[in-house]
Each structure stands twice: as structure tokens, then as C-alpha cells.
Amino acid sequence: MSEAPPAYPYIPNSAPRIKREMLDAIGVSDVEELYGAIPERLRVPGLLDLPAPLLSEYELRRRVEGTLAQNENCAETLSFLGGGCWQHYVPAVCDEIVNRGEFVSAYYGDTYGDHGKLQALFEYASMMGELVELDAVSLPTYDWGSAAATSICMAARITERPTAIVPASMGAERRSIVEGYCEAWVELVTIPFDQASGLLDLAGLRNALSEEVACVYFEVPGFLGTIETQADEIARLAHEVGALCAVGVDPISLGVLEAPTRYGADLVCGELQSLGVHMHYGGGLAGFVASPDEERFVSEYPTFMIGVGPTAVEGEYAFGEVVWERTSYVQRGDSKEYTGTTQNLWAIAAGAYLALLGPEGLAELGHGILERARYAARRLGEIPGVRSPALSAPFFKEFVVDFGETGRTVAEINNALRERGIFGGLDLSEQYAALGQSALFCVTEVHSQGDIDRLADELTEVLQ
Amino acid sequence: MTLRPFHQASWNEPIIFEMTSPGERGLLVPEVEESLRCAVGDALEGIPGSLLRSRSPALPELSQPQVLRHYLRLSQETLGTDVNIHLGLGTCTMKYSPKVNEELIRSPNVADLHPSQDDETVQGILEILHGFERMLCEISGMSRFTLQPGGGSQGVYVNARMMRAYHQARGEGERDEIVTTIFSHPCDGAAPATAGYKVVTVYAGDKGYPEPDAIKAAVSERTAGLMITNPEDTGLFNPHIEEIVEIVHEAGGLCHYDQANANGILGITRASDAGFDLCQFNLHKTFSSPHCSMGMPCGASGVTDELARFLPAPTVEFDGSRYFLDYDRPESVGKIRSFHGVPATVVRSFAWILSLGAEGLREVAEVAVLNNNYLAKRLSEVRGLEVSFADSNHDHRLEQIRYTLEKLQEETGVGTLDVARRTADFGVASYFPSHEPWLVPEPVTLEPSESYSRADLDEYAEIMAEISREAYEEPETVLGAPYRSTVHQMDASPHDDPERWALTWRAYLRKSGRQSGERPSDSALRPSAGRS
Numbered sequence: 001m002s003e004a005p006p007a008y009p010y011i012p013n014s015a016p017r018i019k020r021e022m023l024d025a026i027g028v029s030d031v032e033e034l035y036g037a038i039p040e041r042l043r044v045p046g047l048l049d050l051p052a053p054l055l056s057e058y059e060l061r062r063r064v065e066g067t068l069a070q071n072e073n074c075a076e077t078l079s080f081l082g083g084g085c086w087q088h089y090v091p092a093v094c095d096e097i098v099n100r101g102e103f104v105s106a107y108y109g110d111t112y113g114d115h116g117k118l119q120a121l122f123e124y125a126s127m128m129g130e131l132v133e134l135d136a137v138s139l140p141t142y143d144w145g146s147a148a149a150t151s152i153c154m155a156a157r158i159t160e161r162p163t164a165i166v167p168a169s170m171g172a173e174r175r176s177i178v179e180g181y182c183e184a185w186v187e188l189v190t191i192p193f194d195q196a197s198g199l200l201d202l203a204g205l206r207n208a209l210s211e212e213v214a215c216v217y218f219e220v221p222g223f224l225g226t227i228e229t230q231a232d233e234i235a236r237l238a239h240e241v242g243a244l245c246a247v248g249v250d251p252i253s254l255g256v257l258e259a260p261t262r263y264g265a266d267l268v269c270g271e272l273q274s275l276g277v278h279m280h281y282g283g284g285l286a287g288f289v290a291s292p293d294e295e296r297f298v299s300e301y302p303t304f305m306i307g308v309g310p311t312a313v314e315g316e317y318a319f320g321e322v323v324w325e326r327t328s329y330v331q332r333g334d335s336k337e338y339t340g341t342t343q344n345l346w347a348i349a350a351g352a353y354l355a356l357l358g359p360e361g362l363a364e365l366g367h368g369i370l371e372r373a374r375y376a377a378r379r380l381g382e383i384p385g386v387r388s389p390a391l392s393a394p395f396f397k398e399f400v401v402d403f404g405e406t407g408r409t410v411a412e413i414n415n416a417l418r419e420r421g422i423f424g425g426l427d428l429s430e431q432y433a434a435l436g437q438s439a440l441f442c443v444t445e446v447h448s449q450g451d452i453d454r455l456a457d458e459l460t461e462v463l464q
Numbered sequence: 465m466t467l468r469p470f471h472q473a474s475w476n477e478p479i480i481f482e483m484t485s486p487g488e489r490g491l492l493v494p495e496v497e498e499s500l501r502c503a504v505g506d507a508l509e510g511i512p513g514s515l516l517r518s519r520s521p522a523l524p525e526l527s528q529p530q531v532l533r534h535y536l537r538l539s540q541e542t543l544g545t546d547v548n549i550h551l552g553l554g555t556c557t558m559k560y561s562p563k564v565n566e567e568l569i570r571s572p573n574v575a576d577l578h579p580s581q582d583d584e585t586v587q588g589i590l591e592i593l594h595g596f597e598r599m600l601c602e603i604s605g606m607s608r609f610t611l612q613p614g615g616g617s618q619g620v621y622v623n624a625r626m627m628r629a630y631h632q633a634r635g636e637g638e639r640d641e642i643v644t645t646i647f648s649h650p651c652d653g654a655a656p657a658t659a660g661y662k663v664v665t666v667y668a669g670d671k672g673y674p675e676p677d678a679i680k681a682a683v684s685e686r687t688a689g690l691m692i693t694n695p696e697d698t699g700l701f702n703p704h705i706e707e708i709v710e711i712v713h714e715a716g717g718l719c720h721y722d723q724a725n726a727n728g729i730l731g732i733t734r735a736s737d738a739g740f741d742l743c744q745f746n747l748h749k750t751f752s753s754p755h756c757s758m759g760m761p762c763g764a765s766g767v768t769d770e771l772a773r774f775l776p777a778p779t780v781e782f783d784g785s786r787y788f789l790d791y792d793r794p795e796s797v798g799k800i801r802s803f804h805g806v807p808a809t810v811v812r813s814f815a816w817i818l819s820l821g822a823e824g825l826r827e828v829a830e831v832a833v834l835n836n837n838y839l840a841k842r843l844s845e846v847r848g849l850e851v852s853f854a855d856s857n858h859d860h861r862l863e864q865i866r867y868t869l870e871k872l873q874e875e876t877g878v879g880t881l882d883v884a885r886r887t888a889d890f891g892v893a894s895y896f897p898s899h900e901p902w903l904v905p906e907p908v909t910l911e912p913s914e915s916y917s918r919a920d921l922d923e924y925a926e927i928m929a930e931i932s933r934e935a936y937e938e939p940e941t942v943l944g945a946p947y948r949s950t951v952h953q954m955d956a957s958p959h960d961d962p963e964r965w966a967l968t969w970r971a972y973l974r975k976s977g978r979q980s981g982e983r984p985s986d987s988a989l990r991p992s993a994g995r996s
Binding site: 176278449 | 490492493522548569579592599642738759818821828892899914950951957962965969
């Protein structure tokens with residue numbers, strides 16, 4: 001039985017009269033004739049077995065909204081989850097801009113039709129360049145993990161060296177992404193972190209350094225929230241053996257934390273999601289890579305890169321692809337790294353976010369986050385049996401809390417908190433077994449003192 | 465038909481840094497409570513001075529209305545599918561992305577979910593991820609999908625990684641070659657190359673597609689697999705596809721079907737029917753999710769039962785009463801993208817399929833193919849424009865066609881890049897000529913998906929006819945285009961010159977010798993005399 005409507009609203013030429021006239025114009029009697037090249041045995045017999053359609057927009061909306069309503073979200077539930085995707089306030093203007101139909105429905109348009117999109121992307125790169133004090137910035141990668149992987153592979157090609165050093169504190173997911181991506185190109189050497197401080201083990205680093213090392217990669221702040229206080233020493237040691245220094249950052253920290261180039265970074269990468277992008281169950285992630293504007297760096301980027309240039313009319317800017325030949329769209333099977341559609345819409349959001357905050361806003365925001373996170377760490381540390389912060393290094397917005405002495409697992413604690421309307425910290429007990437029953441708590445500008453006190457009070461009760 | 469007297473928005477909008485007005489603020493951040501501040505004391509304590517920002521970042525300073533207006537002007541200077549007949553981006557499947565689906569994903573129940581929330585709190589989104597996977601299995605004939613890849617190329621990449629894992633598990637890790645074809649998407653070579661494979665590229669035969677004999681010559685005991693598009697960029701369905709798959713299988717390789725744009729074959733033929741082991745769909749192409757200025761993509765990668773154990777972790781499972789994420793996958797290739805990919809895009813595509821059903825999905829394919837052949841018919845009247853491989857292959861094309869303007873170029877000196885630029889003067893985004901290399905001379909690749917009306921197709925054909933007339937009668941008009949776009953003809957030469965390219969505003973200022981706040985005049989980036 002046919003379930004087809006008189007015409008499909010999204011398909012103008014599904015209207016029978018128009019379809020007939022178009023077939024006549026082509027000179028075929030049936031659309032089936034157009035499929036003559038597909039052998040009969042490869043054809044789907046009849047219809048696919050798919051759910052019956054919800055033809056009206058109302059029914060569709062009701063059904064999907066109903067399904068989604070089973071979710072509990074962080075807008076309504078107090079959440080302290082972080083670990084690579086974070087809840088920050090997304091300004092209404094950022095949403096307004098990224099929801100504009102022109103940006104949402106644009107794609108691969110060029111210098112002329114998509115001038116505005118390209119300008120927005122150029123401005124994103126330019127504002128990121130100011131944050132990290134570097135002149136070359138990529139369009140987005142898929143996420144921080146892919147940005148770190150690309151930075152490491154770029155360093156290996158630039159230095160023509162086979163190994164790279166990464167910290168054990170980079171988180172299991174990011175580690176897995178980097179490891180898989182680098183497998184064919186770079187051998188990774190992992191340096192442990194000091195279990196008391198969370199800082200990189202410098203003695204281990206010294207032992208691992210050699211002229212085989214293409215780059216030393218570390219993070220500020222790291223996955224475990226810590227600020228690597230030995231950053232300049234690590235960079236110095238890397239440079240001593242001729243290796244490059246690549247630093248991963250959460251750019252929302254850069255109003256208060258130093259531009260990594262100032263303590264020796266050659267490549268800077270990181271995550272854009274904190275800059276005006278909703279978490280989207282992880283879909284809000286987008287990475288970036290930045291470097292000096294030198295040919296040996298720029299020619300190794302796999303990503304799209306937008307440059308500004310002149311037109312036939314004086315005073316006019318236009319935007320085009322810089323060194324298009326280097327991309328996998330030209331290199332095909334000779335590529336070292338592929339590229340494709342990534343996360344450009346979030347670059348537009350990140351640019352708008354940085355423009356809204358400006359230098360002072362970003363500094364105030366970062367300072368406020370530091371204060372809130374420290375307050376939260378201290379409040380939780382006052383609870384009997386809870387060690388917080390469990391690592392002694394300074395931290396930005398995330399910190400490790402050790403529940404070992406409470407005799408309860410993080411899973412049990414988080415279940416109890418959830419019943420009280422709170423999403424507790426990220427359970428680290430599997431990916432960092434050495435830290436025992438520990439969790440990573442994330443505190444940002446969305447958390448008021450009242451929110452933090454509520455967490456501490458509920459946790460106190462849960463642990464009684 | 466009279467062509468519309470179009471002029472694109474052209475605000476001559478400054479670079480945002482040129483608009484800065486020190487002291488203005490676009491957003492205030494939440495104040496820290498005084499009692500909290502007192503309790504904490506010095507928040508910077510313990511952070512070495514070398515890690516504290518020494519010089520404030522030179523970001524622009526603007527009030528909120530100025531930021532909004534700036535970006536909305538830029539949006540007006542962007543020809544998305546919502547505002548133009550966007551069929552020129554062949555291979556990209558520019559179609560209508562229903563607005564209701566955009567509203568669905570703006571809900572806090574999608575936008576404000578943290579990816580590490582307990583499964584119990586995300587049953588709704590997991591149900592959709594799980595249900596959508598079942599839909600794709602039915603559409604492709606594959607057994608399982610991962611929705612983790614954050615793009616089509618990454619979808620191809622994960623399949624290359626799974627091929628490697630498969631061969632290694634069988635003790636055949638020495639298979640180190642991937643075969644692809646020259647009219648397949650470039651990522652079908654680039655993604656396996658990134659995974660460490662040597663790539664062998666097979667060229668098309670007289671009929672415009674690779675012949676079985678050429679594939680036979682390319683495979684060996686080194687072959688790990690084939691990565692191929694069908695139809696390829698030409699829009700020609702390769703009728704020997706089953707035989708090609710068979711040849712690769714006999715050599716011990718696996719076969720990946722790049723279905724980034726499967727728009728012409730939904731419900732018509734399936735990857736499994738031709739014997740493929742892996743495939744990938746781009747939800748932002750075939751399945752109507754918007755292209756988001758090259759953002760929010762999802763590459764859904766499907767595999768046969770035999771390969772399912774290698775899928776990235778986690779998968780979404782259902783135990784009869786609840787949905788859960790399964791991380792316990794010992795043979796998994798690991799993480800490809802963080803967390804669960806781009807789930808909002810899955811919600812959009814899920815809703816799109818739900819709105820159409822099986823009949824609607826086939827209607828999409830049939831009308832996409834109908835539109836393509838109708839447009840081809842209309843374009844056959846355009847002087848100087850021809851269909852590639854038309855002399856040697858009389859099959860109907862499916863969802864797209866690579867045309868050639870070789871004749872126009874020979875007869876008028878006007879080439880495809882000139883014509884593409886000129887189309888911008890008529891309100892349509894410049895078309896995509898071709899992937900590299902340009903084997904079809906002066907290429908034009910058009911893909912009129914199901915979203916365009918007959919009137920739209922007629923208008924596009926009229927635009928091409930008018931530009932052809934201009935090329936023959938007043939070629940300088942086309943050569944100097946565009947005139948009515950946001951900007952005029954760009955001098956692209958700086959973009960390949962390390963001394964002059966400028967990837968950021970700070971680099972531009974440095975290289976042009978300009979001060980911030982000065983509008984460009986005779987900048988150092990101007991082409992020097994004699995350079996066109």
C-alpha cells in the first residue's frame with residue numbers, strides 16, 4: 001500500500017504533473033529508464049524496510065521531541081562534568097550568528113559567493129592568532145585530539161625525525177586518537193606524570209630526549225586540569241635536542257594564562273568548544289593548530305587555510321585558499337594527511353565569542369573561573385575522607401578529587417548525586433587506575449557560589 | 465526568461481580588527497561573589513609568572529550591536545543553499561535542510577548534553593543514535609555502523625583503519641596497498657594514505673569509468689582493499705561494479721564503497737548488493753543535514769558482520785529495555801573522534817528519514833536523477849558546453865554530471881574558471897569545476913538534487929546560456945567578472961607566495977607594512993606591474 005502524499009514538501013518536482021512534463025522533456029516514459037545502467041540483480045526489490053513516515057511536520061516534531069525529552073540536560077541539571085568538553089555560557093549572539101541560514105546552509109563556496117563566510121573564518125584565525133601570538137592558524141580540525149595528532153605529524157615532517165613525546169596525563173580518548181593517527185608515521189613515547197603533583201616527570205623527559213625526537217607535546221591546562229608549571233623548562237629541553245615544542249591549550253584560559261609561544265611553544269593546538277559553542281553531546285568540539293608563518297610550517301598543514309588578498313578594486317579585500325596544492329584534494333593518494341569537511345561553523349562561533357569578550361572580558365572570565373574552581377576544590381576538600389584537590393599543581397577549571405578514603409566508589413557517589421539532581425565529576429578510576437577512586441570536577445563561570453555550596457552539601461550528605 | 469537583475473550584498477565590511485573601539489564591551493561575564501573571592505584569596509597563587517599572561521591579547525573591542533551587525537552583514541554576503549540555486553556544487557549534494565530539524569537540535573536536550581553523562585540520563589539521544597544506525601543498515605545492507613567519524617573523509621579513514629585491523633587479525637598485515645580510482649573522491653586515496661597505505665590509482669576507460677581489467681591489473685597479494693565511488697564524479701554508474709568487487713575479493717582485499725553522495729540510489733541499489741564490505745555515508749550530503757559552512761558533518765561508516773568487531777568504541781546497544789554505550793570492544797580500532805561524533809547531525813538526518821519513509825526516500829533518488837537529466841537536456845542547448853564521455857557512453861547519468869567547456873574555451877578563450885566567476889553575477893554560487901586532476905578539460909560539475917524546482921533548473925540553464933552568449937559575443941565581459949558580487953576579481957597570487965600570503969590579520973599588517981586601523985590603499989600586497 002502506498003503511503004505517499006500528493007507531493008513531498010521538500011521535493012518540488014515530486015508533484016505528478018510536473019514530473020510528467022519533465023519526463024516528456026527528457027524523452028523517457030518513466031524515471032525507471034534513467035536507471036538503465038544499474039544491473040537488475042543489483043536493484044532493491046520493492047521498498048526498503050523503514051519506519052512508516054511521519055508526513056506532517058507537526059507529527060514529526062512531536063515524535064522526535066518526545067524521544068529527546070527522555071534526556072536530562074545540563075541546562076536544567078547542575079553538572080560538574082568536563083574532561084575535554086565543557087559547559088560554558090554560550091552568548092545569545094553566538095547562537096544567533098551560527099543559526100543564520102546563510103552560514104548553516106553554506107558549504108564550499110568560493111571567494112565571490114561566500115565572501116562573508118570566508119571573512120568570518122579569516123577573522124576567527126586572526127583572533128586565535130592574537131590569543132596564541134602566532135601568525136598562521138588553521139581552519140578547524142575535528143577536535144583537540146586530531147589537532148594534537150596533526151601537530152605531532154607536522155613536527156615529524158618538519159624535523160624529519162621519527163618519534164614524539166607525549167604526556168601520560170593527556171586522557172585516554174585523546175591518547176587513543178593521537179596514537180591511532182600517528183601509528184604509520186611517528187612513534188610515541190609516553191612520559192608519566194608525578195602522582196602527587198600531576199606535573200610531567202622531568203627526569204623521565206630528560207631520559208627520553210634524543211636527536212630522534214621530533215617534538216615534545218604537553219598541555220596547559222592538561223586533561224587533569226593542571227597547569228604545567230615546568231612549561232618553559234620542558235620547552236628548553238626539547239629545543240636543546242633540536243626538537244619542536246607543541247603545546248595543547250584550552251583557549252578560554254588564555255586571558256589569564258600566557259600565550260604558549262612566550263614559554264617556548266613552536267606549535268600550539270587545542271579545542272575551540274569552550275569559545276561560544278554548546279556541548280552538543282560532544283558534537284561541539286573543534287580543534288585548531290597554529291604555528292609561525294614560515295613556509296616550512298605552512299606547507300605541512302593538512303587543513304584548509306584562508307588568506308586575505310587584494311581585488312581589482314582598490315581598498316577591497318578578498319579571501320582565497322592559501323597553498324591549495326598542499327591539501328589532500330590535490331595530493332590524493334600521495335597525501336600524508338587527509339582533510340575534508342570538519343567544524344567550520346564552530347570557528348565562526350569562536351570568532352564571534354572572542355570579539356564579544358575582547359581582551360578584558362577574556363581576562364575577567366579566566367580569573368573568575370580560577371577563583372570558582374579553587375573555591376570548589378577547597379569546599380570539597382573540607383568533606384571528611386575527600387582529598388581535594390588531589391594533585392598539588394595549580395589548576396585552571398578542572399581538578400582531581402580523590403574519594404579513596406571514603407570507602408565509596410566514584411560510580412556509587414555519582415549515582416547518589418544524580419538522584420539529588422547533580423551530575424558529579426568524571427570518573428577517572430578506569431582510565432587512571434593509579435589515581436584510585438578519583439573524579440575530575442569541572443567548574444566554570446556558569447557555576448555560582450550557591451551551586452558549588454550545593455554540591456559540597458549534597459556530597460557531604462551522600463558520604464555520611 | 466529574463467534573468468534577474470541581481471546584486472549580492474556588498475557592505476565593504478571592514479576586518480573586525482579595524483572596527484575596534486578600546487573600552488567597549490560586547491559581553492559582561494558573571495561576577496564572582498565577594499564571599500567566594502574572600503574565601504579564595506589570591507587565585508593566581510602557585511602559578512609561575514612565566515605562565516601568566518604578560519601581554520593582553522590584541523582582540524578587537526566592540527559593543528554587542530556592532531558585533532552582531534558585523535556578522536550578520538557577513539552572513540548576507542554568503543550564498544548558502546537557503547538563498548540560492550545551489551546546484552553548482554557537484555559532488556556536494558546541496559539540498560534543502562528542513563528548518564524543523566534545526567529547531568529540534570537547538571533544544572537543550574541536544575545542545576546542552578555533556579558526552580560523559582550517565583547513559584540513564586541520555587536515553588533519548590541514544591535511542592535516536594541506535595534507531596538511525598538501524599535505518600542506515602537497511603539502506604545499505606550493512607550489519608553495523610559507527611556514527612563517530614566527524615566527516616566523510618574521516619569516515620573513509622576509519623574504514624581504512626578497519627581494513628588494516630582485519631588483515632592484521634588474519635596475519636596478513638603485509639597487505640599495504642589500497643586501490644582507488646581517479647574519479648573517486650580524493651579522500652579515497654588520501655585517507656588510506658594517512659593510515660599508512662601505499663595508494664594505487666586506476667584511471668577511467670573510454671566509457672568514463674574504470675574497467676574490470678584495469679582493476680585486475682592493479683590488485684595483487686599486496687592489496688588490502690579498494691576504495692571507490694559509484695557513480696563517480698562523472699555521474700556514470702559503473703555497471704561492472706560487482707565484477708570489480710569480485711576481483712578485489714579474489715585477491716584477498718576488502719571493498720569500501722564511498723557513498724558520500726548516494727542521493728541518486730537511495731532505495732534503488734545497496735552497497736551489500738554489489739558485495740561491498742564497508743561503506744560510508746555523509747549525513748551532511750545525502751541525508752539533508754546542512755553543510756554548516758563546512759561544519760557539523762557526520763561520516764557514518766558501515767561494515768559487514770565480519771568486520772563489526774573492529775568498529776570504533778563505543779557502539780550504541782539496546783538490551784531490550786534500555787540503551788547503553790558499549791566500550792568493551794577489545795578488537796576496536798580505538799577512538800577516531802572524541803566522544804560520539806556529531807550527534808546533533810544524526811538527529812537531523814534521523815528526522816529527515818522519518819519524514820520521508822521508504823517511498824519518500826526513493827522519491828528523493830528518483831527526482832534527483834530526473835532533475836539531473838532534465839538539467840542536462842536544458843544545458844544541451846548551451847553553445848560550447850558538452851557532457852564528458854558523451855561520445856563513448858550513452859547511458860543516462862544518475863545524480864550529477866561532469867560537463868566540459870573545452871569547446872567554449874577553444875572557440876572564445878573563455879575558460880571554466882571565468883564562467884564560474886561570472887555565474888556569481890547572476891545570484892548563484894560559483895560552481896565546482898572538478899576535483900583534481902582535471903582530466904576532463906575545462907570541467908563543470910553540476911548536481912541538481914531533489915530540492916530544486918523545474919523553474920530553478922530552467923533559471924540555472926538560462927544563466928549558463930547567457931554566459932555562453934557573452935563568451936562568444938563579448939568575451940571580455942566574462943573574463944573581467946564578477947561585477948555584481950560582494951567583491952571584484954581577486955588577485956590570487958599572494959596565496960601561493962610566502963612573502964605575501966596572510967593567514968591572519970597580524971600577518972597581513974606585518975607583511976603589508978600597514979598599521980591597524982588604516983584602510984588599505986596601495987598596500988604591499990598589491991600585484992606589481994606586469995602581473996595580472
